[in-house]
Every structure is written in C-alpha cells, then in structure tokens.
Amino acid sequence: MKLTRRSALRMALAGVAASLLGARPAAANTRIVRLTRIKVGATFAFQLSNGAPALLFRTKTGVFAYQTICTHQGGATKYFSARKLLVCPVHNASFDPFKKGAVVAGPATNPLPTVKVAIKSGWVVLA
Numbered sequence: 001m002k003l004t005r006r007s008a009l010r011m012a013l014a015g016v017a018a019s020l021l022g023a024r025p026a027a028a029n030t031r032i033v034r035l036t037r038i039k040v041g042a043t044f045a046f047q048l049s050n051g052a053p054a055l056l057f058r059t060k061t062g063v064f065a066y067q068t069i070c071t072h073q074g075g076a077t078k079y080f081s082a083r084k085l086l087v088c089p090v091h092n093a094s095f096d097p098f099k100k101g102a103v104v105a106g107p108a109t110n111p112l113p114t115v116k117v118a119i120k121s122g123w124v125v126l127a
C-alpha cells in the first residue's frame with residue numbers, strides 16, 4: 001500500500017478520534033474489587049476502560065482513587081507508602097493522594113485526576 005499525504009492525514013485523524021473515544025469515562029457501577037480484598041490502609045491498582053492506570057486507596061473513612069499518569073508529561077507514577085506520595089520517575093514530580101492528588105513537588109502543576117468510586121453491595125465500583 002502506498003502511503004500518500006492524504007492517507008497519512010486520514011490515519012492521523014482516525015488516531016485522534018480513537019484516542020478521544022477511548023477517553024470516555026467508564027460506566028458507573030462497574031465493579032473494581034470486592035471491598036474485603038483491600039485492607040484499611042492498603043491500595044489496589046486497576047485499569048480504567050480507556051486503559052489508563054489507576055490506584056484505589058482504602059482508609060478508615062472510605063475509598064478514593066486517582067488516575068496515576070503524571071500530569072506533567074505522562075510518566076507512570078508509583079505509590080510510595082512510607083512517604084504517602086505518588087512519585088513520577090521521569091522528572092520526580094510528586095503528588096499527595098490524601099490531599100486530592102495535589103502537587104507536592106514539580107515540575108507538574110496540576111493534581112492527579114480523581115476517579116470517582118463508591119462502595120455498593122460489598123464492592124468498590126466506579127461512581
């Protein structure tokens with residue numbers, strides 16, 4: 001197949017459309033994990049329907065979650081429980097999951113996006 005300028009543009013537009021469609025939020029009530037599988041103080045890694053990695057936290061008061069892709073340039077953050085921070089290995093931005101994903105250290109300037117979760121019938125679900 002010969003790749004013309006027009007076909008290359010068409011493929012690029014299709015890629016953009018696919019990525020936009022892939023960014024749709026997952027359906028509410030989608031089960032993530034049984035609540036009993038996560039101890040208080042523990043985390044649970046899962047993936048959103050668009051493929052984005054996410055991390056669920058269980059505390060004494062409930063559950064909350066974030067997408068874990070760094071808001072700077074898309075690095076994969078990792079949770080360090082001893083420091084209670086999500087840290088990006090690319091440029092060392094860090095985020096506080098107990099303060100709504102706030103940036104603790106740059107170069108990122110935006111908090112991690114929250115993932116709305118709830119507890120329903122013994123399951124943690126997308127809210």
Ligand code: FES
Binds near residue numbers: 074088108
């Ligand atoms: S990509 Fe995460 S700090 Fe730059």
